[in-house]
Amino acid sequence: MDAILQQFFNWGVMAQALPLLLKGLGMTLLICAVVIPLGALGGLLAALASTAQARALRWSAIAFVDLFRALPPLVLLIFIYAGLPFAGLRLSPFAAVTIAFFLNNSAYFAEIFRAGLLSVPKGQAEAALSTGLTPAQTLIWVRLPQATRNVLPDLLSNVVEIVKLTSLASVVSLGEMLHAADLVRSVTYNASPLILAAGLYLLLLWPLVRLIGRFERRIAG
Incomplete structure (x- = not known):
C-alpha cells in the first residue's frame, strides 16, 4: 500500500509538478479558446450549407462533415504536423493542433447545428417571413435561437469532448497539461503528476x- 501511495499519490512530487502543470493548463485553455469558437462557427456554416437548396453546396458540406467525422483526430493531427x-x-x-481540431470539431458542431435547425418547425420561419423579415433576419432572430436551445446539451457535451481532445496535442510536443505531466513523470520516474x-x-x-445534466433534465421536463 505504501508503494502505491508513493508511486501514485506522492504529494511532494505533485507539489513540484504543480507550477508546470498550471502552465500546461493555460495552454490547454488557450487551445480551447481558439478551437471552440472557430469550430462552432465552422460547424454552423457547414450546417447551413448542408441544408441549402443548392445541390452542389449541400453535397460539398455533407462530404466535409462525413470526411472529418470519420477521420480519427490523432491521425489528422499527425498528418498535418508530420505529413504536410x-x-x-x-x-x-500550435498551428497544427488548431487546424486539426478545427476541422474535426467543425464536423461535429455541424451535425449538432443541423439537427437543431431541422428541429425548428417550418411554420416558424414562414410566419417570420410573412411579417416582413428577410431570410437572413429570420435565421438570426427566429430559427437559430430556437435551434441552439433545442441542442444546447449536445453543444455543451461537444465542448467537454474538445477539452479532453486537447490531451492529444502532447503527441506534437505542445506544452499542454498532459504533456507537462508526462514530462515531469519522465524526470521523477513517478506517476503522481499524471494523477494530478x-x-x-x-x-x-x-x-x-x-450543467449539461441540468439542461437535459430541464428540456426533458
Missing part, C-alpha cells in the same frame, strides 16, 4: 458535466 512538411508546408505545433493532471481535468470539466 513533405509537401513543403511546415506548421508550428487527471484531478485538474476533473476540476475543470465536472461543473460543465453537471
Whole structure:
C-alpha cells in the first residue's frame, strides 16, 4: 500500500509538478479558446450549407462533415504536423493542433447545428417571413435561437469532448497539461503528476458535466 501511495499519490512530487502543470493548463485553455469558437462557427456554416437548396453546396458540406467525422483526430493531427512538411508546408505545433481540431470539431458542431435547425418547425420561419423579415433576419432572430436551445446539451457535451481532445496535442510536443505531466513523470520516474493532471481535468470539466445534466433534465421536463 505504501508503494502505491508513493508511486501514485506522492504529494511532494505533485507539489513540484504543480507550477508546470498550471502552465500546461493555460495552454490547454488557450487551445480551447481558439478551437471552440472557430469550430462552432465552422460547424454552423457547414450546417447551413448542408441544408441549402443548392445541390452542389449541400453535397460539398455533407462530404466535409462525413470526411472529418470519420477521420480519427490523432491521425489528422499527425498528418498535418508530420505529413504536410513533405509537401513543403511546415506548421508550428500550435498551428497544427488548431487546424486539426478545427476541422474535426467543425464536423461535429455541424451535425449538432443541423439537427437543431431541422428541429425548428417550418411554420416558424414562414410566419417570420410573412411579417416582413428577410431570410437572413429570420435565421438570426427566429430559427437559430430556437435551434441552439433545442441542442444546447449536445453543444455543451461537444465542448467537454474538445477539452479532453486537447490531451492529444502532447503527441506534437505542445506544452499542454498532459504533456507537462508526462514530462515531469519522465524526470521523477513517478506517476503522481499524471494523477494530478487527471484531478485538474476533473476540476475543470465536472461543473460543465453537471450543467449539461441540468439542461437535459430541464428540456426533458
